[in-house]
Amino acid sequence: MSTTPIHLSSPLRFLIVDDSRAIQAIIRRAVSRCGYEPIEIQTALDGEQALELIDTFLPHLVITDWHMPKLSGLEMVQALRQMGHHNVRVGFVTTEKSPTLLAEAMSNGALFILHKPFEDAELVDAVTASVLDVIKSQAQPPEPKALMVPVAPESLQMHLHNSLGSIPFRLIADDKMTIENLTTNNMLALYVVSNRKGVFAIGVMDTNAVCMIGGGADRQPPAVVRAAMAAGKPSDAMLAKAQDFLRASAACLTESSVEPSVEVSLAKASIVKSTFAKLAEILAQTGHRSDFRVSIPGYGEGRLGYFVVTP
Amino acid sequence: MGLLARSVETAKVAACLSTGWEFLSGERNSFALLGQTLLQGCEAEFSYFMPLAANASTAVGAVGVFIERPTARAVAANMFGEPPDRLHIDSLSDACAEACNVLAACVVLNITDHINITPGLPFRADALVYGQICRTCAPVATYKCHTVGGPLLVIAYEMFSTT
Numbered sequence: 158m159s160t161t162p163i164h165l166s167s168p169l170r171f172l173i174v175d176d177s178r179a180i181q182a183i184i185r186r187a188v189s190r191c192g193y194e195p196i197e198i199q200t201a202l203d204g205e206q207a208l209e210l211i212d213t214f215l216p217h218l219v220i221t222d223w224h225m226p227k228l229s230g231l232e233m234v235q236a237l238r239q240m241g242h243h244n245v246r247v248g249f250v251t252t253e254k255s256p257t258l259l260a261e262a263m264s265n266g267a268l269f270i271l272h273k274p275f276e277d278a279e280l281v282d283a284v285t286a287s288v289l290d291v292i293k294s295q296a297q298p299p300e301p302k303a304l305m306v307p308v309a310p311e312s313l314q315m316h317l318h319n320s321l322g323s324i325p326f327r328l329i330a331d332d333k334m335t336i337e338n339l340t341t342n343n344m345l346a347l348y349v350v351s352n353r354k355g356v357f358a359i360g361v362m363d364t365n366a367v368c369m370i371g372g373g374a375d376r377q378p379p380a381v382v383r384a385a386m387a388a389g390k391p392s393d394a395m396l397a398k399a400q401d402f403l404r405a406s407a408a409c410l411t412e413s414s415v416e417p418s419v420e421v422s423l424a425k426a427s428i429v430k431s432t433f434a435k436l437a438e439i440l441a442q443t444g445h446r447s448d449f450r451v452s453i454p455g456y457g458e459g460r461l462g463y464f465v466v467t468p
Numbered sequence: 469m470g471l472l473a474r475s476v477e478t479a480k481v482a483a484c485l486s487t488g489w490e491f492l493s494g495e496r497n498s499f500a501l502l503g504q505t506l507l508q509g510c511e512a513e514f515s516y517f518m519p520l521a522a523n524a525s526t527a528v529g530a531v532g533v534f535i536e537r538p539t540a541r542a543v544a545a546n547m548f549g550e551p552p553d554r555l556h557i558d559s560l561s562d563a564c565a566e567a568c569n570v571l572a573a574c575v576v577l578n579i580t581d582h583i584n585i586t587p588g589l590p591f592r593a594d595a596l597v598y599g600q601i602c603r604t605c606a607p608v609a610t611y612k613c614h615t616v617g618g619p620l621l622v623i624a625y626e627m628f629s630t631t
Contacts, residue, residue: 176589177562177563177565177566177569178548178559178562179544179547179548179559179562179563179566180547180566182547182548182549183547186549224569224587224588224589225589226589252569252570252572252573252576252577252587254573254577255584255586273488273491273569273570273573274487274488274490274491274492274570275491
């Protein structure tokens with residue numbers, strides 16, 4: 158079964174036809190595990206209901222039982238073809254094993270006949286094979302994760318916890334960090350990758366974040382940290398610990414990278430003024446960034462962000 | 469000996485029932501063939517029957533599936549993917565009807581002698597209907613398994629007229 162969702166340009170529509178809601182639930186679960194996104198599923202309790210739905214729902218695949226009240230699965234497929242729906246894909250999930258009837262189903266265009274009891278994986282395989290042509294025409298290449306969200310909040314949360322120990326904090330995915338809301342002195346981190354020249358990503362911590370995370374990691378009292386924040390001057394110990402945090406958080410960038418062999422590491426971290434043009438340009442980029450606000454009770458709030466450098 | 473009695477491959481049925489029950493309930497249980505004992509009063513809270521016809525029209529018998537409430541809850545919970553205490557009685561009935569469908573198919577699929585047996589749709593039998601079935605049919609094979617919710621019986625019946 159697929160673990161990485163296949164993103165489609167429009168929903169893949171499934172119609173499940175079975176007089177048992179319990180079997181509908183089993184099929185629905187299996188279809189959901191096929192790994193397509195988005196999908197739409199509708200259900201019908203018999204062939205008659207299914208025919209009423211097909212004109213408006215336009216399913217890509219109908220998965221139907223055989224023995225049902227009113228109209229059997231086979232009768233439903235035959236009616237479907239007579240109504241002109243020659244291209245609607247149909248598969249059977251049934252206990253029916255009569256060779257004559259199964260041959261009739263195949264001659265009416267059934268793509269698969271799966272017998273109950275079945276394994277989820279068997280149904281997933283049958284469904285996958287049946288909609289392959291739709292998937293090929295609709296699948297969109299996944300947006301590289303590293304470019305969309307270079308740093309996952311959960312991952313950064315873990316690294317912050319490692320630095321701050323028992324000091325309580327809140328990490329909030331925040332509005333974009335801008336040159337206007339940045340403090341005067343900030344720590345800029347340059348990240349590189351092993352197989353590439355140049356800077357891969359940039360990390361920015363404003364003064365408050367440097368004082369709070371650096372001071373917290375150094376277990377300095379809140380009053381000392383608050384004083385450093387007010388003065389806009391983190392101590393050497395705070396700077397060193399903030400650098401350690403930025404170094405450790407390179408792992409977050411590695412985790413989010415779409416290239417499995419890429420390892421991101423910190424090349425340099427130092428205090429810079431917020432006024433140079435390149436920093437303004439980085440902070441103005443619209444995508445490929447993760448912006449956070451960190452709040453520590455008794456200390457205050459600071460901002461940090463990670464920006465993947467686009468070529 | 470009747471048509472079904474001599475045509476059902478009992479060992480294969482037992483193995484198929486175990487597989488079918490695992491699909492339905494997620495439990496791995498073995499079914500044992502008890503023999504041709506008429507189990508009067510074996511009707512359970514959820515007694516479902518699958519009528520069987522030969523050559524699409526002549527009624528030849530039925531398969532009965534007898535499920536008590538704890539087992540019905542367990543099987544429905546597995547099929548619907550919901551906790552047992554959140555299931556409505558209709559869901560229990562739905563799951564038991566489908567259990568009858570799948571388990572009866574194990575009997576139908578293991579009938580030899582080139583008889584074309586067609587299953588119908590499962591129906592729930594109350595005491596009256598069950599009494600009628602007992603008066604018109606003889607059990608040809610009884611299978612039992614012990615589920616976490618209690619015993620589960622599957623009985624193949626054959627109409628007296630075919631014996």
